[in-house]
Amino acid sequence: MPQPTTPPAPPWTDRPWPEPADARGAALLLEDVREIWVEHGLDPELLAAAGVDRLLAALGGNSPYLAGLVRRDPEPFARLLADGPDRAMAAILDRLASLTPRDSRADIAATMRAAKRQAALAIALADIGGLWTLEQVTLSLSRLAESALDAAVRHLLRSAHDTGQIVLRDPNRPARGSGFVLLAMGKLGARELNYSSDIDLIVLYDPDCHPGHEDLRRIFIRMTSDLVGLMEARDADGYVFRTDLRLRPDPSATPPAIPFPAGIAYYESLGQTWERAAMTKARPVAGDIAAGRRFLRAIHPFVWRRHLDFVVIDDLHDMKARIDRHRNAGRAGLSQLTDRTVHDPGQARDWLLDHDLKLGQGGIREVEFVAQALQLVWGGRKPELRDPTTLGALRRLVRTGLLPRAEGESLARTYRMLRRAEHRLQMQADHQTHRLPATRDSFNAFATFMEEKGGRALAAMMLPIMQDSRRIFERQFAEPGGPGPSVDPEAEDLADHLAAAGFVPADIPPAQALLQRWSGNRLRALRSDRARILLRRLLPALLTRFGQRRDPLTCLRRFDAMLARQWAGVQFLSLLERNPALIDRIATILDGSPFLADHLAETPAALDGLLDTATDAQDEAEDVPAPQLVRQHVARATSTEQVLPILRGLVRGEEFRLSSARLEGRMDVDRASLARTGMADAVIRGLLKTVTAEHRRRHGRVPGGAMAVMALGKAGSREMMPGSDLDLMLVFDHPEGVGESVLPRRGAPADGGLPPRPLAVGPYFVRLAHAFIGALTAPGPEGPLYEVDMRLRPSGSKGPVAVSLAAFRRYHAESAWTWERMALTRARVVAGPPALVRTLRTAIGVALDGQARTARARRTILEDARAMRERLARDLPSTGPWDIRRRPGGLTDVEFIAQALQLVAGTAVARDPSTRVALRRLARHGDLYPAHARLLEQADHDWRSVQSMLRILFGPRLPADPVAAISPATAEILLREVGAGTVDAALDLMDRRAQAVRAAFTHLIGPI
Template sequence: MNGKATAASAGDKPFFARTLRDLAPLDKKNAEALLRELLKKAAEKECSGISALKDKPAAAFLSAVLDLSPYLRTVLLRRPMIVEPLLEMPLPKRLEALMLEIAESTEGDSVTEAGLMTALRQLKLEGHALIALGDLSGLFVTKDTTFWLSRLAEECVGAAVRFLLRDAHEAGKLKLPDPKHPARDSGWIILAMGKFGAFELNYSSDIDLIVFIDEHSPAITDPYECVETFSRLTRRLVRILQDRTADGYVFRTDLRLRPDPGSTPLAIPVGAALNYYEGRGQNWERAAMIKARPVAGDIDAGKRVIAELAPYVWRKYLDYAAIADVHSIKRQIHAHKGHGEIAVRGHNVKLGRGGIREIEFFVQTQQLIAGGRFPQLRGSRTVDMLAALHGLGWISEEARDTLAQQYGFLRDVEHRIQMIADEQTHMLPEDDENFLRVAYMMGYNDGEVFATDFRNALKTVENHYAALFEQAQDLTGEAGNLVFTGDVDDPDTLKTLQNFGFERPSDICRVIRTWHFGRYRATQSAEARERLTELTPVLLKAFGATARADEALMRFDGMIKGLPAGIQLFSLLQSNPRLLDLLVLIMGAAPRLADIITRKPHIFDGMLDPAIFADVPTRAYLAERLEGFLGPSKVYEDILDRLRIFAAEHRFLIGIRLLTGAIDGMRAGKAFADLADLVIDRALQAVIDEFAAKHGKVKGGRIAILGMGKLGSRELTAGSDIDLILLYDHDEREEESDGDKPLPPSQYYMRLTQRLIAALSAPTAEGVLYDVDFRLRPSGNKGPVATHIDAFRKYQRTEAWTWEHMALTRARPVAGDATFFAEIEADVSEILGMPRDTAKIAKDVAEMRAMIESEKPPSDAWDLKLVAGGIIDLEFIAQFAVLTGNVDGPIIAQSTAEVLTKLKPDFIDAATTDSLVEAAHLYTSITQIIRLCLNGDVKREDFPPGLDELLCRACDLPDLERVEAQLGETAKSVRNTFDDLLRDARKQGKSPK
């Protein structure tokens, strides 16, 4: 495919001579100032032609772009010459010329790898900026934008591959038949996968590649060495494309879609790959191969591989396992579908409800089902395949047109999100400024109008998606018999249950007879049994669709067994199918949440509020609801009980948002922390008031609770305990409090702290607020539970160990006297900023990590906190950077990932920083879900059935083997960075301040 058709469709006028979309800037004065700066930079770079834009309509467009996109602003101000050719030529023509420049960047004998890396980065940056201008101007529609982005990636990969092949030829590793055309008959096959393969790349996309070797290629001189040779070349290819240099990067590159990535080389012989796909290939791999196409290297050999894989991808008939896999793909969508309103800010445009993935999944599942019989369904482009599905009568004309339109709209939103900072994110910003950047870049002048249109688009997709799957061919047939009377199993009922997906149908029959015979309190009333009997077929079908249906239903049985009454719940589930879907998800994937519902069924009532999925659980949102829930409560015990109820319900609701994909792991961590802050603060107020009634107050007294650990860094999980330090201050002349039973200040605050600990952690009928730990206070368990601020300052400056300063990097005032907070934050910042011996800190950190490894070895590879290269290593890297002055900007109230993004470039290079941040996000996503779903430390083999799918969805990977492979690679990379960093640091002197 080439760009000629696209170029022709875009017109032949010079770009700046066209009528461009009327974009409004956020700040008109800033936009005008930025345009003046661009013209000034252009004059300095001798791009005098750009000055002709000054008073033309195109200038308004360009100034708005500079104001709206910080990324494009940086690029264009640094390289204004990018836009000058557009004064005289059409944009597609300039892009074609740029593609030719990329293709020719490897020509000549003097090209070096470093030189190529520089050239590709600069040319890609130019292409990126030009494509963005075409997109924002309205010249390009979505299909044009994704085509040019894919074409840009293809040319860059092709150029790097040709360079590496020539280099291998000159080194004697290969014997190319035609060195002038090195890719021809080279045997090196580069397949583009996913959006790259389908010409659907997004603006800041990774590129997914699979690399094969044609063992019969004449270029291969030693068949026994070819795997090593091409794997080494592939490793260099990835480095050329994705390593960050002063010029940035070309494309982040992902090779994990290859067969069995945890145990296969980077380049796989075709024969071995075909054996794998035919013998062990998964259905998701069939789905992935729908979009595969050769983009570089030996194109003809790549086409032969695709042809050989066709019978594997396009089966004429589906076996039962394939049908189950298709339903599994569907379940991943249903898991987060349809719970009330949809939040706009913070919504994941790709993976969230009503998002891009829902359209893509529907198309791909129908392709898997029928592509073997209908060649029309074998295309790779989503919109084209919607048309093909309509042509076959599978979807209506209205569904085709509406979904195609919304697909374009959502892809455009995705591109503009990524144009803000060139980040691979799909989340609509939560803050006002960046949210408006997206809205304005979409051509809106009003954020609320955009929000309404965006929400309507998501609802439209979601509604069509549900209807499409209902209309799609029913692969399971009619339900069949469901008879549970008498003591003997009905043979046809056993068959029906087996068809539903139950492996022990006789046990299921026994359980349901128990319900129907009224042997539980919840089923003793005739009305409850009647409702449950009506609900049973729906329940069985829903549980049967889960990964291990028997276990999920047994967990539901345990819940019914513990209910005091059942009529309300059964009626609720009967009238709210979406709640039933959610309950099935919880029972199949999250035994911890299932236990909570079993113990406190009323907590499920919170699910009835449809607004909970529309509202991101921000601090303001939670604070408003807490005030409303507490109401006029004045009695101490009543306040604490209401706090326990509120905290339990909202921990549950935050968890449900995480479970359904409404929020991600990072947002969940902040929400859990915000909830803890608010509840601790109100508990502290109640304790202070209750304590003052007897002992009065200390004149000038101030209290602040310092949150430490995960609370301090706002990374709490559903099951986290909380680390606290209580600091106080008072008028130094006061010797005792002013109440009926006065106490000396030190004793006053010590006893008040003990009362607070009891309020937070004492078990009552409403449960425990939080398990609290005060051991991080000065002198640990040996010191008083309450610490005077002066003692804290002195201890931290003169006596604290390195590990205590490491802990202090995550300290944050969370409750108490707000006027005290700024003072404490200043103290903490000053203590962390003290000059230190880098080598000593490095030695202490290494010894501490070794001690933890010796005393607390990881239980398995999924023990992400303790595993080598896991969460502790990441936290230690961040803390080491803070203590040695290698972090830019504030660190208080920052997560580990946020601290890592601020590492100074002379401390760790940008590429390594990126990989550390990605590791932090990966670990957070997985840890949040595991802690939400499981009680305590559970080994991999004990994961409940639905958890696998949740983890795959959170990582956007197709199966748990891929997740495990990514965890292994990530841990290895983090540990290498940790070791290298500390080894190098021991050679240094004082830390820079």
């Protein structure tokens, strides 16, 4: 026979219960409980168990509220003693979940109030007894609130349906599709609810869920009022939670329930920094959860801004300063306290009397502000920082290097200590208080509840921790420039400042005239007092950095063009003040690259591309966030239209980052090319995924069918340069047994709103290809994501935009020209289902292998390559020595040699899409002399390096004589790239390099 299991021992034994501060209260509770136990016929062994007397003494001697709960509900208390808090909380939440929408309002109210009383006692004992961590305590409180809200909302929605006020899709599951949702804000949103907390809510409804309903506003406002009554009205059973609806948009002028369009319009146009901070914790907790998520996605750009916005730090600092002035009038600043005060227990205690643990100096709100400010500044660009919990956010900030580990650990220690103290304060009388006791006697009593030996000991423990936290807060929110020097654009000694910064005498008058233009209201960015104060503080650094460049006046003029384009001068200037390294980076661009300087002036958002390296000390090799950001945004996107603007910003920012790194010599051409190509690969994969999903929703799915994207040219060889387009080929495949047409899924929308019609398999994939290319090339404010060239597909521009795998194989087996097979040596399958990717790679290998089985075939390949190069030289001649690609012995010659010899070799071991890697493989395979391989590999690197730098300096259109029209700083950068000290030396070096390459071409391919 199976033996009966022994129930686990109660968890109360050997717990470190606090001593009773009020011995009489402890004795009374013990006496009352013994009487109640007999009166209710409860198990005497539970009361006699080890540790229970100490537990009751701790409650009776420290917390009248908890002692009252024991007296009020002895039977639940007995079950709690027997089962422990984990099982007790599970049973409480199960009872709330078992409530049905059709239960009476009186039953629901009574059940929720009983659940609140019993959970309050169970959670308090788990907290006081050290059975649960802070996270477990706050999560249990939050789950209790969520469960109560869920039960209340389901009941209210069903009641509205039953009385004919609204029509629900599924009355048995009333929340789904109702459009009515509660957003939890603050600590409930973050699942960090404190012991006696209010719950902050925003109540929303989506009118589109009830089309044509004219009285929706009144119904949902009344429902919100009923919800508040259910939650916070006090009766004989107590109350559930106090509710606060004041975090909704413009609470003094808006109803308690807000329609989606009004809420979205408010945040898009009028939302403030504190509301962004509040929305980092927003979470739908009851009602139509899917609708709540739709709303949060709609305001996502308001909360998580892609562009770094350091103004948020100043805004939160101002907010905290106002709190300090109101809450701490007459109190000495915590960070300025002397060591004597902090470490003298008596003085420390007196300083803490009546101190606000939440809003006071060194308090909970300061820890939260540090975490939220850094999240708001960086979270738009680093989604991994978006943790609504304070402790979780601190861990993530430390992990990403945005917060020093020691500071993160100190803030976390302060937060845990203060939340523990806050809970003990609130447990005493169930008051939403954060203030420490105001008298020495009451402070000493509270110290006993905190398990310290008197008020002096408690203060000696708390105050140094809080002071350290306050100092971290002040460092994070300090003005970077502090009270240091500033320059007034209208100052009489402005000429002296310019001369001291390095401006030559001839440049000082025009510089003065330009700076004086900044002092009035002529520039939109400088119309606010705050912007002008920031500018005066920044001017010494700006003038010094510009004065160190080759052409300070040009730098100043180009910076003026940037400033004139800024809509929000405070954001831009705050960004510079908080990131001094960014000023250096901008100065280098303004001085050295006319093209990038113009781009920066016309597109202020391009600054994003400079920020990673300007604000992060990590090596760039370890910092490749852009492709990861692409994947994250694509994963969250619900449509191609939604994700395209985000991807354009990411691509532009990454391109600018790479170009500036090249300009400053921090990155060589190979690393930049790999990073640029990696970004393009991520975009291609992401868009293929989203476009294919939309296409399938619209037109159905071809069973077993799929499309892959093949990159050729520079994208295929991972050698993309600034401005490189994408040479693409789209290849689809499907099983032979698939029918000739595909039917859309039932109910799927058709193009233009027409009824769904069957679509032939070929046109199905052609439409998919057009949608994909359309997404890549769709115009935006700064142009498309990429220009796309598809002329390398079979039959060129006359062929279909997507080719079947069978047609691809047949074409290259029967009809392909030598130049097409040469282009195919750089083919790389970038995106598509794994099985099709593998099959297509095999097909490419088959198309390239065996093309040179005979000596005659090899001679034909070489002759075709030679003739084609000769025709290019005739039809598209070089424009001069700086035409790196087309000049004799230039980049095209190197690439032709590598491609033709790969075809001649006819084996995969001698091939690679990368020119430099292919040259090495050809040498190892015996198809290229090692000396030629070294020469060509070096030439390939040097030519690509110079060509990419020319594009960075001048853009896509190269001047006929680049050197003649550029500044000394630009010439210096270009000569550095060539590896020469003067223009004549550079031209001579390039000529010798080109002659060597042309000689190799003649020897290996043939004369031109």
